[in-house]
Amino acid sequence: MNPPTATGSPDFASRAGSPDRALGQGVGIAIAVPESHRAGSGPLTLQGVFRIPKDEAAQVRGSCLNAVVVLVRQPVAGVCNPGQGALLFDDDLVDEGATVKGYFNMDLADVFEMDAQPGVYRVSASILHHLSDVLAVEVA
C-alpha cells in the first residue's frame, strides 16, 4: 500500500455519525470507524472532523482539506489524502471565526483494498500537527 494511495471518492459533508462529540469544542481531529467489517458487505466508512486555527489553515496551499492524512496499518502502512484530487469548494469548510472546521468521509475498504486481506487494521488521521486517536477495525 506504500506510499500515497488513490483517493477513492471521499466527500466533505457533515453526516449523522460524524464524531463531533469526540472533537468537542477545542482544536484537533477526530475519526469514527466501525469496530468490525465483513469483507464484501459494502463500504467501510471512515467519518472524520477537524477544527484548526485559521492561521494554521492558511499555511496550506489551497484548501486545508488537502492536508488531511488518513493512515491505515495492518501491519504494512498505507496513507492517503482524501482532499487531494477532489473537487473542493469554499463551503466545504465551516468558518467559525478564529477557527475553521471541516468534515471528511471515505470508504476505507475501497481506497485501501481492505476486503482482500482480513485482519485487524489500525486507522488514524492527522491534519498538520493534530493527530487523531488510533482506532482498530477488524475485517473478517
Added chain:
Amino acid sequence: MGRNLWWLLAWGGVLAVALLVPEFPAMPGQGKGGTMSRFEPETFADVVPGSFYDNDCSPQFDELSEDDLGLRINGPTKVQFGVDEEGFTPETSIPLCLGLKVPASLLAAHDPFTTQVVVVMADKRTGASYTANLAPQRPISQSAKRPVAPGELEGQITTKHFNVDLLEYMDLPPEAATYITYATLEDYKSNTIEIELVPE
C-alpha cells in the same frame, strides 16, 4: 646517522599503514559518500542510522515514572541537501531518532519490533503524504533476538531507542519542503516534529 634512520623508519611506517588500509570505516556523521548533509542542530550529524542506542538527540522518558509511556521522535529542524541527476545526492540523509517506552510484551510480539513502527511525513504546504514501516535496512545482531518465554514479560515496561535515515524509507521528492513528521506503534502515537529540507 642513527637519528636519520629513525626518521626513515617512522615515515616508512606511516606510508605502509596508508597503503595497507584501503578505507577507514565511516565515522558517525560522515554519511554514505564524503560530504555530509548539514543539519540544524548539528548534533544530528553524529546519529548513526540503523543503530539501536540512545544518543544526544534521542527523545527521553522519565524512567522513574510508570505513567510516562509512549512513542517519541526527534529530528533535525533543518536538513541541507544536494541534488544530482538521480535526485538526492548519495550522502544526503534525514536522521530520525525514536524512543519508545511500552509494555515489554508489545515489543516481544513482533520481531523485529521496528516493523510495527510507522512513520508519516506530510508536506506542510501541499499536504502530500508519505509513510513507511521501519523494517530494518541492515541485519540485526543475534543477541537482539533472544527468545522470550510466555509470561516472562508480564507487567514489565521496556525502553528502546533506535535511529534511522528517513531517506532509506521514504521516496521523497528532492525539493524544498517542510514535512510534519510523526510515528505510530499499535495504539501509540508520537509527538509531531517539523523537518525542513533545503537544497544547497
